[in-house]
Amino acid sequence: MTKVTLNVNGETRTASVPPEMTLLRLLREEFGLTGAKLGCDVGDCGACTVIVDGKTVNSCLMLAPQADGRDVLTVEGLATMERLHPIQKAFEEKGSLQCGFCGPGVIMSAKALLDENPDPSVLEIRDALAGNLCRCTGYSKMIEAIQDVARGDNRQPVGESA
Amino acid sequence: MEKKPAAVVEREARVETRDVVEMLRAPAAAPLVPLPLEVLVPEARQQTPAVRQRATRPDCRLHGLGQTKYIDDMYLPGMLYAKIKRAGIASARILSVDTKEAEAMPGVVAVITGRDVPVNSFGPSLKDQPVLADERVFHAGDGVAAVAAVTEQIAAEAIEKIKVEYEPIRPVLDPFESLKLETPGLHAPNPNIYGHKVIKKGDVAKGFAESYRIFEGSYRTQMVEHVPLEPHASIATWDPNGRLTIYSTLGRITLGRADISRTLGVPMSRIRIIATIVGGNFGGKNEITTEPVVALLAKKSGRPVKCTFTRPEEFASSTTRHPLVMDYKTGVSREGRILARQIRLVLDGGAYCSWSETTLGKACILSAGPYQIDNLYAEAFVVYTNKTMTGAMRGFGAPQVCFAYESQMDDIATALNIDPLEIRMLNALKEGSLSPTSQKLHSVVVRETLLQAAQRFGWNGNGARS
Ligand code: FES
Ligand code: FES
Numbered sequence: 165m166t167k168v169t170l171n172v173n174g175e176t177r178t179a180s181v182p183p184e185m186t187l188l189r190l191l192r193e194e195f196g197l198t199g200a201k202l203g204c205d206v207g208d209c210g211a212c213t214v215i216v217d218g219k220t221v222n223s224c225l226m227l228a229p230q231a232d233g234r235d236v237l238t239v240e241g242l243a244t245m246e247r248l249h250p251i252q253k254a255f256e257e258k259g260s261l262q263c264g265f266c267g268p269g270v271i272m273s274a275k276a277l278l279d280e281n282p283d284p285s286v287l288e289i290r291d292a293l294a295g296n297l298c299r300c301t302g303y304s305k306m307i308e309a310i311q312d313v314a315r316g317d318n319r320q321p322v323g324e325s326a
Numbered sequence: 327m328e329k330k331p332a333a334v335v336e337r338e339a340r341v342e343t344r345d346v347v348e349m350l351r352a353p354a355a356a357p358l359v360p361l362p363l364e365v366l367v368p369e370a371r372q373q374t375p376a377v378r379q380r381a382t383r384p385d386c387r388l389h390g391l392g393q394t395k396y397i398d399d400m401y402l403p404g405m406l407y408a409k410i411k412r413a414g415i416a417s418a419r420i421l422s423v424d425t426k427e428a429e430a431m432p433g434v435v436a437v438i439t440g441r442d443v444p445v446n447s448f449g450p451s452l453k454d455q456p457v458l459a460d461e462r463v464f465h466a467g468d469g470v471a472a473v474a475a476v477t478e479q480i481a482a483e484a485i486e487k488i489k490v491e492y493e494p495i496r497p498v499l500d501p502f503e504s505l506k507l508e509t510p511g512l513h514a515p516n517p518n519i520y521g522h523k524v525i526k527k528g529d530v531a532k533g534f535a536e537s538y539r540i541f542e543g544s545y546r547t548q549m550v551e552h553v554p555l556e557p558h559a560s561i562a563t564w565d566p567n568g569r570l571t572i573y574s575t576l577g578r579i580t581l582g583r584a585d586i587s588r589t590l591g592v593p594m595s596r597i598r599i600i601a602t603i604v605g606g607n608f609g610g611k612n613e614i615t616t617e618p619v620v621a622l623l624a625k626k627s628g629r630p631v632k633c634t635f636t637r638p639e640e641f642a643s644s645t646t647r648h649p650l651v652m653d654y655k656t657g658v659s660r661e662g663r664i665l666a667r668q669i670r671l672v673l674d675g676g677a678y679c680s681w682s683e684t685t686l687g688k689a690c691i692l693s694a695g696p697y698q699i700d701n702l703y704a705e706a707f708v709v710y711t712n713k714t715m716t717g718a719m720r721g722f723g724a725p726q727v728c729f730a731y732e733s734q735m736d737d738i739a740t741a742l743n744i745d746p747l748e749i750r751m752l753n754a755l756k757e758g759s760l761s762p763t764s765q766k767l768h769s770v771v772v773r774e775t776l777l778q779a780a781q782r783f784g785w786n787g788n789g790a791r792s
Binding site: 255267 | 380381382383385386387388389390391392393394395396398399479552553554555556557603604605606607608634636637
């Protein structure tokens with residue numbers, strides 16, 4: 165067993181895990197954060213996307229001990245008690261998710277993109293979502309929603325909007 | 327703000343009453359808010375104002391928050407994890423299955439093989455599919471044994487330790503080989519052609535005799551997997567009174583319950599199925615897969631058991647879209663009007679029947695296309711092969727035949743030097759036209775749709791865009 169200590173959504177968490185455990189399983193099984201999904205376990209689908217030290221990562225491909233001492237942000241860390249994250253709000257309003265299984269991963273990819281590039285072109289958005297497969301939506305409403313956020317249409321916290 | 331129809335405003339308002347913001351207090355836990363007592367029931371026969379509306383879903387907020395609980399996000403106290411050992415050989419007789427080494431592994435709680443399944447056959451029409459293969463393997467994705475262990479990792483290691491001895495049988499992989507009379511029946515005594523349909527209308531011989539030209543073409547489509555982003559999964563748990571509860575990704579729970587009842591030999595009244603939110607179905611989750619396996623493992627171990635397909639299992643062991651070979655012979659007049667059409671469809675059904683009969687029927691009925699054809703002969707066969715089984719997938723055969731008839735339509739248009747739009751306008755069904763099975767059709771707007779579409783994307787005739 166290996167001891168890992170990492171920062172998850174702003175909180176320091178510790179777990180003792182088998183060395184072969186992936187970050188995805190650590191989050192889901194040890195910490196109960198089931199937002200990131202297991203779609204393929206081999207880095208193809210992006211359902212397990214989380215942000216580690218500011219960069220998107222397929223958490224099924226990262227071992228938990230590799231995340232030791234790092235900052236991990238999952239979809240559960242985006243919203244607060246008072247408000248949805250603007251991307252979540254935009255995804256809701258645009259109807260960007262259908263079955264929703266890809267959603268947490270897509271939203272994390274979008275978040276990493278907008279943090280780095282607040283005004284992305286459609287091409288840049290497509291590029292940022294290239295690692296996230298969705299079988300339901302055809303992506304167009306996700307792209308529209310991300311554009312909305314970039315334009316600031318959705319900067320308002322949900323609790324305060326009319 | 328633009329004014330929305332009353333029903334839409336009402337729907338949005340109802341969603342808001344859930345006061346979902348409150349639940350953000352504990353993001354990884356269940357919502358701590360009351361749920362609405364009143365639910366929105368769509369009124370029968372009322373047209374939902376969907377066109378030009380932004381369709382949102384009441385559950386999409388939870389999706390975006392990562393709060394939706396799919397099966398793999400659930401955990402029951404004491405739960406074990408199951409893995410299924412796959413045959414990895416397309417066609418064979420099973421001589422022996424040795425599970426001793428797996429059973430002896432620390433952490434392994436229960437092991438089952440096909441012989442532990444009370445009634446080892448199911449299917450929506452023909453009951454030709456085993457839960458776990460016992461005597462015969464019909465395709466490489468067949469399960470032959472299953473293990474429940476305290477972790478998924480141990481279960482995965484344990485299935486590697488199960489030794490299966492096979493006597494290989496030459497597999498039949500080509501549907502045309504399967505069609506031949508001398509090919510031994512895969513599911514003997516049942517014939518390899520397990521479904522057949524003919525549709526006749528008018529007199530094709532006469533139609534061909536009157537034709538200006540006759541076009542012949544053969545079209546093929548490939549096998550397609552649904553690839554739902556969420557793999558098939560289920561959890562089974564028994565209560566001490568012998569009642570079974572299964573949480574499942576099944577899309578058709580009532581049908582699934584009948585199959586589970588049959589395979590387990592437990593009356594339906596003692597089985598409860600909880601259908602959770604499904605992470606994509608597309609027709610691929612219409613039948614039981616892991617459900618009887620987890621039920622048996624849970625019974626044997628006395629603990630809840632979960633099984634989630636791996637992505638490779640999703641491809642090899644769940645249903646797929648039927649590959650079709652479609653031969654079309656079409657006679658047309660000088661102006662391009664279809665006078666006769668003869669069609670032969672061969673569906674490669676793979677190892678088991680599943681929803682083949684529905685697919686066969688629908689493909690055959692729709693094979694003439696949305697065109698007025700007075701002389702028609704359409705014939706369809708579905709055959710067994712030693713490949714991944716086929717089943718329901720969006721459209722039940724409709725997309726395959728569409729590829730064939732529209733491809734041939736383009737060939738005819740090119741050969742006769744007619745605009746592809748024009749030849750479709752000339753032949754399209756009209757209000758009151760009779761379908762291939764002589765059903766009188768209403769609300770037929772094929773021409774209007776074609777014209778509008780052509781106008782919208784600037785169709786300028788002869789393949790050019792304006
Ligand atoms: S589960 Fe990690 S990429 Fe698919
Ligand atoms: S919404 Fe179903 S996979 Fe994206």
